[in-house]
Amino acid sequence: MARFANAKAPYLRMTDNPSFGTGAIQRDFLIALLPVILFAFYKNGLQVYLDGNISFLEMFYPLVFILIGGLMSTLLEALFFVITDKSVRTMKTLGKKLSVSYAAIPGLLLAMILPLYTPVWVLIFGCIAATLVAKMLFGGFGYNIFNPALIGYVAVAFTLYGVIQNAGGALNASEVLADAVGGATPLGALIEGEGLSYNALVAPYGTLLDFFVGTIPGALAETSALAILISYVWLVARKVIKWFVPVIFVGTVFVLSWFIGMIAGAEGVWFPLYSILSGGLIFGAVFMATEPVTTPRNPLGKVVFALFLGVFTVLFRFVGDFAEGVATAIVFMNIFTMPIDNWTAIIRSELGGKEIFVKGAPKVKKPISKATIKGIILVALILLIALYGVLKAGGMFTASGWILPTVGRLF
Amino acid sequence: MILNKATGIRIDGKKHMSKTTPMHEYLNPRFVYLPLIQQNSPLKRTVEVGDTVKIGQTVALREGFGAMPIHASVSGKVTAIKKVWHASGRMVDALEIENDHQNALDDAIRPEPDPSLFTREELVNKMVNAGLSGLGGAGFPTYVKYLAKTPIDVVIINAVECEPYITCDYVMIEKYPEKLLKGLQYFMRAADAKRGVICFKNYNVGIIEALKPLLSHYPNITLFPVKDLYPAGWEKYLVQQVTGRSYPNLPVEAGAIVNNSGTAIVYADVVEHNIPLISRAITISGEGVKEPKNFLVPIGTPVKELIALCGGYADGLDPAKSYYIAGGPMTGRAIMIDELIVNDTLGSVIVKPMPAERNHPACLGCGRCADVCPVFLAPTEIQRAFEMNDKDAVRSLNASKCMQCGLCSYVCPSHIEISDFVFRAKELLRK
Structure with a gap:
């Protein structure tokens, strides 16, 4: 007589396969950010460097900025666990907690939707709003009601808008020099009451093709529809x-x-x-x-x-x-x-489960x-x-x- | 996709493990244990300890809904009433019969000179007298389906076996194709149905090969391959695909009766030889068994002896880290003690090691459970309503439509026991 394990049916799970699970879904999501980040690096770093408007090291600033976002939110979340969770005593238990919490994502996303020259302290402030307020206070991964990155964004954009604009805003060095647009992004132009004309809204930035490729002023990594389309295909293919x-x-x-x-x-x-x-x-x-x-x-x-x-x-x-x-x-x-x-x-x-009855069966009036x-x-x-x-x-x-x-x- | 795609997903069938080995007939175990329970209703014993019984002799009666006799599966002496582990996961009383290996048959078992003369009533009566219940897993008394007043136009034989590992129906059809067709023919006459349809998974060409040569004698019977999806063998899907009609509760409402292929094979013997339901086919499989096999055994056989005949458990199997599943891996039940006996509904025993333990996060809300649900439920919403103990919310989410296929738990990337929550929510409605 042998004693066997007890568990609930079904005894086959897709998670039996170690390469499937929520972790894999989050990993696929992070991979999907790559084309967008690379385009941000190209548009706001590489291209500006090639134009001769920034130094070689400054070229990597967009990547560093995004990394700071991811790192900050991870650190904040670790800090939150250490302070509030009594079961977190060692690095091992902390690592276990973080491995199922996907801490980096809010910060990464937040950095990607902020203007390039947002001061780093503003980014950190945004990360605090995103990770601590919008995510961890609601119970952590899986329990938050609001999208953490967007809460961080809304907190920053509505309160520190002027600070961001003064620090340089969304325009990279090349765009500032081109100065065709008076310091505004295309949407900004609309809000400033330029009226609905092609010449005011689209022409200053090029053509609609430029809009699609993403070589227009805008937040750090959200301008390129093309790059996002690549991410979209990947995310759909991976069923994320x-x-x-x-x-x-x-x-x-x-x-x-x-x-x-x-x-x-x-x-x-x-x-x-x-x-x-x-x-x-x-x-x-x-x-x-x-x-x-x-x-x-x-x-x-x-x-x-x-x-x-x-x-x-x-x-x-x-x-x-x-x-x-x-x-x-x-x-x-x-x-x-x-x-x-x-x-x-x-x-x-x-x-969904609509029932079709046999011919002649009495019809039930509902x-x-x-x-x-x-x-x-x-x-x-x-x-x-x-x-x-x-x-x-x-x-x-x-x-x-x-x-x-x-x-x-x-x- | 959003509202009405016939859902189902492909699951690795692992059928090869037991499909190719021939059926092992193990008809004379030393003891059999006939459980004194069927579908949760206790049986009334009609023999005493010490009595001698013959094969096919009535030893117990099912009363109330689905009343019918239960028969001895071996000849010999009733030696005790013992508690045994049952596929329902509980210990139940069982009649222990010691086999005298005489194989003495009850007087009722005799060949019928001309089975083609039976009327509808006589055919249905034979189901009652034979104690015939569905061998597919639910164990529904077969004759009850044939008492329905609705006109029936098709009898569907379910040989889909959509659960992984299980191959006993397939092997039985390969071995007794003639009996299957005869049984179906009698079913059709008992229901006064014009059509008979045999449903099976499209990759099971063996079934076509076995049945095709015989089909010319049965003009009203057709073969109906279904897609390799789980749960393609669900009654409702089969009726929908075969007839284009759907029904709220029972297939008869759509003018169809669904029977398992094993039941049809037994029924052929019931009609022609008056042999009641005393044996069934069972698959012993899984990575935890040395040589997976299919068996034909008397009801009441201890599974332990069958596993011994399979060469025992796989080398290095740690029982504490393995499942011993009565039934299929999707809808079966883990039994903690390997003292199970074969009852009329047990089609398989799967022994498989547990997957490595992982650290799983909370529900991320991906909605895969709602995507795959064949009855379009939202398991996460039902879970939420259940956790708030909100009966009305559970009811308005139509939780009672759930037929426990287990797909929501199967696809969950966070390994949440979501189908169990839905099951408990359904229980809440019953209270």
Whole structure:
């Protein structure tokens, strides 16, 4: 007679394979950041050095800046564990804790979405907000409600905006010298009220192809749609993210921007393209809107979440006073992750297992289910916010006011 | 994908371990232990300790739902009532019968001169008298399905074996193709169904090879290969694929009856020779067994003897770090003491070493569990509702639809016992 181990079924797990697991997912996510980081190094380091505007050592500053972010958040998290967790006594237990906490990611991401010449103390301040406040105080990895990197970003961008601008802001040395743009990023130009014209919004920075490749002024690593697209393909292929989340998010912004352009008299497809290629939209859509911990778990929830992100991005970007539409929208929607997840889970479980009865079987008349009502509320909310955003923004940009200008001012 | 993709994922079947070795018939163990329980309902014993019984003699009765007799699987003397380990994970009372190796048959066992004359009622009665219950794992009394009032147009034979390691159905079909077709034919007559369909995994060409030459005599029976996915053998999927219809509770609601292939093979003997359900096929496999094999054994055989016939446990196997699983690795149950006996629902015993221990993080919310769920549930939401003890929330999330395939736990990258949470949430609803 032998005594065997007890455990719960199933006795086969994908984690039986040592190369599969949450750690592997996070590793794949880090690998996905590589093309974007490399492009940031090329645009803000290598190219500027080749132009002869910075020294050889200064060329590596973008990489150092990103590394400082990752390192700081790791250190802060280690510190947090040492202070608060009694089970952490030795380096070994600390290492064990950190190995399942993925501490570097918030800091890395934060550094990547800040302007290049953000003072390092501001970055550290952001890391504190990101790691300590947004992540560890909520219970650590898996329990945080808000995207840590974005909380760090919002904390820094809204309070220390002037400090960052004074220290040099987003423009690298070459862009400062070119001085075609008066110190603003493309989105900044829009907010400063340049109006919806191709010549004011796109022409100073080159063409839309420059927008796509990423050789335009902007935050350290979020300008290149091309590099992010490579990351996107990798992330989808490695099943780290769902392909439709960024597509729906960006697609919603594209369609709504098109409407706004039409209302405001910006003819053609350039305005929606400008709208999705400027700012941190694509970066946020691929790396932040798909962040598993802070977004809904079930696929229908992810769809609804992405739709909401699209309409709120448009609302915050075009109607609000700040250019941080994407960051605000994602942090704002993080609040609603839980209810959206719950509502869509109910809707999906009812729609998904739809039953087709045999011919002749008595039909059961069901009252309108809660799931249906919840679904209608969600769709109506998305449509209403989208309509409001489009009308309001369209009205704001309309000088002559050929369509509903008063509606825009009413609200 | 989001709402209605027929989900399922490919799992390494590991069928090769026991597929090629021939069926080992082990019909005369020294003792058999007939568990006095079926599907959680206790059986009423009709023999006393000291009585002599013959093969096929009624020794116990199942009462209430699914009432039917249970038969002795060997001839000999009832020597004791003993507690034995049962596939349900508990110790249950069992009738110990010492085999006298005479193989004396009960008078009821005799060949029928012309089975083609039986009416529907007689065919269903034979299921009752034979104590026929499903050999696929759930152990549902077969005849209950045939009492349904709904018109039935198709009888589906489930030979999919979508769980890894298990090969006993496959090997049985290879060995008794004629019996399978006959059994299905009788099932179709008992249900007055026009069609018979045999479902199996598409890579099991052996089943096609065994059945194809015989099919010309059975014009109403067709073969139906299904994809190599888990859980492709789920009743609901099979009915959906074969008939295009779905149902809320039982296949009869969609005009279909699903039977396991092993049940059909036994049923052929029931109709033609009046041999009740006294034996079944079982796979002993897994990395923890020296030579995995399939066996045909009397019900009540101790699994220990079968493992000994497989050459024992693999060298260097540490039981404390291994699973001893009654049933398949996905839906089975780990038994802690290796004193299991073969009951009517036990199709396999898998012994496999545990994977190396790892440090797993918290749920990262990737949503893979919701992605793979065949009934479109959101396991993480159900877990949350369960942890808050919120019955209404559990109900509104339709947790009762879960059929415990175990896929959510299988795919979880953080090794969370998520399917167990859903199971407990379902239990909460029952209270």
